[in-house]
Amino acid sequence: MCWKCLILWEIIFFADGAFCNWLMVSENRNSRIRFLEHRLKIWPILMGAGYEVFLKGPSLYAFKGLAGRFAPIGVHLAMLLIMAGATLSATGSFRGSVTVPQGLNFVMGDVLGPMGFLSTPTNAFNTEVHVNRFYMDYYDSGEVSQFHTDLSLLDINGKEVMRKTLSVNDPLRYGGITIYQTDWSFSALQILKDDEGPFNLAMAPLTVNGDKKLFGTFLPVGDTDSPNVKGISMLARDLQSIVLYDKQGKFAGVRRPNSKLPIEIDGTKIVIVDAIGSSGLILSMYMCITSSEIFIFY
Numbered sequence: 001m002c003w004k005c006l007i008l009w010e011i012i013f014f015a016d017g018a019f020c021n022w023l024m025v026s027e028n029r030n031s032r033i034r035f036l037e038h039r040l041k042i043w044p045i046l047m048g049a050g051y052e053v054f055l056k057g058p059s060l061y062a063f064k065g066l067a068g069r070f071a072p073i074g075v076h077l078a079m080l081l082i083m084a085g086a087t088l089s090a091t092g093s094f095r096g097s098v099t100v101p102q103g104l105n106f107v108m109g110d111v112l113g114p115m116g117f118l119s120t121p122t123n124a125f126n127t128e129v130h131v132n133r134f135y136m137d138y139y140d141s142g143e144v145s146q147f148h149t150d151l152s153l154l155d156i157n158g159k160e161v162m163r164k165t166l167s168v169n170d171p172l173r174y175g176g177i178t179i180y181q182t183d184w185s186f187s188a189l190q191i192l193k194d195d196e197g198p199f200n201l202a203m204a205p206l207t208v209n210g211d212k213k214l215f216g217t218f219l220p221v222g223d224t225d226s227p228n229v230k231g232i233s234m235l236a237r238d239l240q241s242i243v244l245y246d247k248q249g250k251f252a253g254v255r256r257p258n259s260k261l262p263i264e265i266d267g268t269k270i271v272i273v274d275a276i277g278s279s280g281l282i283l284s285m286y287m288c289i290t291s292s293e294i295f296i297f298y
Contacts, residue, residue, distance in 0.1 A: 025095050091116025094177075094285040101187035101278045102134045105154075108177060111283050122173025122285075127161070128154040134277040136184065136239060144238060147184050149279040176285050183280025186215035189234060189242065189259075192271040193219070200276070204238070213237055221247055232265050241273040 029193055041062065046053045051062040053237035094112040132150040139145045146167055153162040164170045172179040186203040193199060203215040203227030220231040244252045244265060252265045257275040264270075 048198060068193070083101065092118035092120070092250050092286070094119055094121075095283070097182070097280070097282045099183070099185050099278045099280045100129075100131045102131050102276050105130045106282060112177070112285060115239070120178060124177050124285075126156050126174065127177075128156075128158075129179070130154060130291070131279055132163075134184065134279040136277070138240065139239075140239075141167055144184075147181050147279070149281070178284050180282045180284070181279065182282050183274040185280060186236060186239065186275070187278040188274065188276040189217055189236070190274040191219070192262075192269075192273055194269050198273045201234070206235075220266075221268055221269070232268065242272050242275070251281065 005277050008026050042240075043055070045055050046062045051064045054061040062175055067135060078219060093115045095115055096111040096113050098106055100106055103203050107125075109121060110256050112121075112125065130152040132152055134149050135149070135197045136144050136148070137146040148165055148167045150165045151163065151172060152160050153172075157162050161171075162174055164172045166179060166181050168181050171181070185205070188200040190198045192201050201217040201219060203217050205212075206216050208214055208275045214235065216235045217235060218231050218233055223231065232252070233245040233246070235251070236242045239257065241254050241256050243254050244251045244263060253263045255261060255263055255270075255272045257272050260271060262269050262271045279287050
């Protein structure tokens, strides 16, 4: 059995054992061709197919999916509620970012900034965050595959209340505040110079041919008061290896941190002790209106 319902007329194909009949019911003509005879047989078939059936006088009305006419209204109401919730959540949220070298601390409230007039700080803003360790995983090709930061959360008395190693797409949540691992940087290079030290040399970001992950530092050699001071240059793209150049700018060698393998350049013996990274973090706190979160991977 099949049928189509149009605005002015309906065609019903009715099959009943040994005979088949086409019935046309017109709102303009109220045709009764065999309809009165078979409408009581059509009724249960239509209802079995999920139609709502009504009899009024000699006419039979059947419709299906009437509730679907109200679906667009429900969808638009839901969209308006989502937009209202997102707006209210945004006006009461906090957000901030920070890059912290390994071994240093920061206070959550110093990083988080209000995003709207409903933003209200909580007790968690007094929590101090200590970066115990920052490290990275690498692919076999040497490319960075993942960043990790071992964090300790300390209350106002300095007592550790939580500790977790977070990574990209594995954030830390505490007191309604979420901390995401998003980026990294090279903070300092720790070296021994002629068996003295260790000394921390600050690493500066460099841009060469559009390379965004290149860091360098400089160790003066000889007369440091000279206006044309020269020294040893050290470059790195990650925390795995350091490339060294003499004071003439010529390649001198490559050393890995913690290898304890000395290298002598321009009469100066250098040992690369450690490469100290910085963890790039994003902190956010939203009002409890929506539970949407965004994970950022660089």
